[in-house]
Amino acid sequence: MKKDGSTSVSEPSTGISRELSNGASIPRGEEALVVSRVADHMTGIMRELNLDLEDPNFVGTPERVAKMYLEMFHGLVEGSEPKVTTFPNDEGYHHMVIEREIPFYSMCAHHFVPFYGHAHIAYIPETKIVGLSKLPRILEFYAKRPQLQERLTEQVAEFLWAKLRPLGVMVVIEARHLCVEMRGVKKPGAHTTTSALRGCFEEREVREEFLALLRRDHAW
Ligand SMILES: [Zn+2]
Structure with missing residues (x-):
């Protein structure tokens, strides 16, 4: 624990991210080598x-594509897991903290084309709270790899559950998949919604409160 009471949690690559990402990782420092190899394949x-x-x-296309892959799959690079600083919940706040409409872009693991949309993340703190800017970073970390929407949703929920030990956490993701829109069944505009929950969100009332707040229109 640091002087201001915050703790910094940074897992080594053997941590939760590795477990949940099928163990894939690009060794740090080898990115340039990987770019040149991917460019050859391209x-x-x-x-x-x-x-x-x-x-x-x-x-220049092979190299551009290779560099783009490294950027879009940055979550695979060793040590790219966000450092999540937590703070003691001194106020004893035990209600919902919600971050709505966090945009993300990811790549479908089956076709290597984008899927993208928004995530809504809610948790109810117990002894720890997290800086709100960390929630988009956690989402981004798991989005930047070949991904499934279901797995992305679970990984974000599990990360917060493991790091914060909250009373509960719930993640809802709404996304459009270009592999559904551009090819195959060709259904432009179709949305896919997934959710993952832990702890007190298993209770219907808690879940309903979150979903009701998501339905509310916010005019700023
Ligand atoms: Zn796909």
């Missing part, structure tokens, strides 16, 4: 598609 894909690799628009 060149191979373009060749298989019989594209004219001399076309000025394609010249």
